[in-house]
Amino acid sequence: MLAGRLTISTREFAVREVPVPVPGPGEVRVAVGAAGVCLSDVHLIEGILVPQYLEGDEVTLGHEVAGTVESLGEGVTGVEVGTRVIVQAGKDLPNGRVLTMGVDYDGGWAEYVVAAASAVVAIPDDMPFEQAAIIPDAVSTPWAAISWTGEVKAAESVGVWGVGGLGAHGVQLLRMMGASPIIAIDPLEEARERALRFGADLALDPTNPDFSKHIRAATGGAGLNVAFDFAGVDAVRKQAINSLGLAGRLVIVGMSGTPITIDNSTNFAYLRKQIRGHYGSEPAHVAELVELARAGRIEFSRSVSGIIPLAEAASAIAQLELKEGNPIRLVLVP
Template sequence: MKAVRLYEGSELRIEEVPEPESGPGEIRIAIQAAGVCGTDLHAARGLLPVPDLPVIMGHEGAGIVDTVGEGVTDLSVGDRVLLLPSETCGTCSACQRGHLGLCPRAQIFGMARDGTFAEKVVAPASCAMLLPDTVPFEHGAILADAVATAYHAVSTRAGIEGGEGVAVIGCGGVGYHAILLARLLGAERIVAIDASEGALRRAEAAGADVMLDARADDIRKAIRRAAGGDGPDVVIEYVGKKATVELAIASVARGGRVIVGGVGMESPELGP
């Protein structure tokens, strides 16, 4: 089968590799659609550590179950499924509480184990969810990551309520969905911040009221002015850089909430 593999030195190759075999408790999925996440781009550019190379990239995907391993009873060959972005242990305190994203032994597809940028991928059956016939594979591929990550930030962590002002720093795939969801939850004024004109156009289409170029002079003042009052009630950061996390903290209204969703290796400094 064909697969996209990442090698040392940020080298990507499309090559023929053997089809993986499903073991006990596992399924094999014939991938029909895969999403490209910002994390994939960071890993490919050497900005995030990838422990074992080469590896087949990709942690967003949806497809059709084509083999079922011993002991799997809740999925069958032919089922339409989407894949969770990582395998979790299921036994730690975080997993037991349902906080799978905090599992210390999580194995992210496309980084710690082979991922979805291939014709087929093997995964624990616990990592797959049934996908209704009415949901296209292209949509299902990003539901468990780009959409679910934004929903968790906007609804669960930030708890956005009707009438609040929201700023989103970083309007790529996840930031785009954060804007959509914030609008659905009743945010009164949404400010989008990005250095890409294309990202800002998509942010406007998603429902942002004000679009700001992140490269502008004194962007902190611009965000607070655009949000009205003494700044946005909620700032959500989806870049993962020291400067953007610090910008989020500096921009939020007194008593507001800052949600850091970006992934990066830099450590921000917290002010007094």
């Protein structure tokens, strides 16, 4: 089968032929219907994100996957061949380690992927694979960051820095939860316009000389309750910290690999500001999103910016890295 493989030591990526994986006990093999292309995949290729538990030097990328259960390993019950599913993006080990699919073990940029039977979540028959595939991470990561790490409550003021693949969904989910006002911050005009379409109350250019004044005006002078860094840019964190009000919390989702600097630690402590790190999501978050989608509370048709053949995965990576067309999510199909 074809698979998009990354050699960690050389950072070389190529789509090439590999053996079809065989499901072991308690596992299922899924025929991939679609797989999302995430900035984390770019970070892996660049070396910003490094696998912690990968066995060997190569891995098939892809942690956003939907498809059809094609075969069952020994002892699998409760899952049927032919079921349309999302594949959870990670798995827990008995020793407390958490492995990420497409990072620490082979992912879904392939024609088939093997996963634990407990890691698949059934999806409605009318949910397209390209929309379902992006739920693990592109939607579940901001959902978990908002509802779990950020603990956002209705009527809290929230700033969203970076309205790309994660931030665009963050705005949509915050709107559903009743956050107010929702302020989107992005240097790209197209991204700001998209944020307003997705439910932001205000969209700001971070380079605007009156940026702080706009934040104070929008929050009645109080500052933000919660700020989300979905961009992974150092300047964002400085601006976000300065925009927080009393007991405001900054949730860091985007990765930069560089130190976090607090300009005024006395002010930071006096106002009891907080910085919280966030990574990924838990299985329950994916299941919650599937139910919300099933109920019609959220939908992702606007989120798929392009569908690209798996064989052309390298071009999808370049398009995302260069932000060509300012995509929310690009999706690969075998």
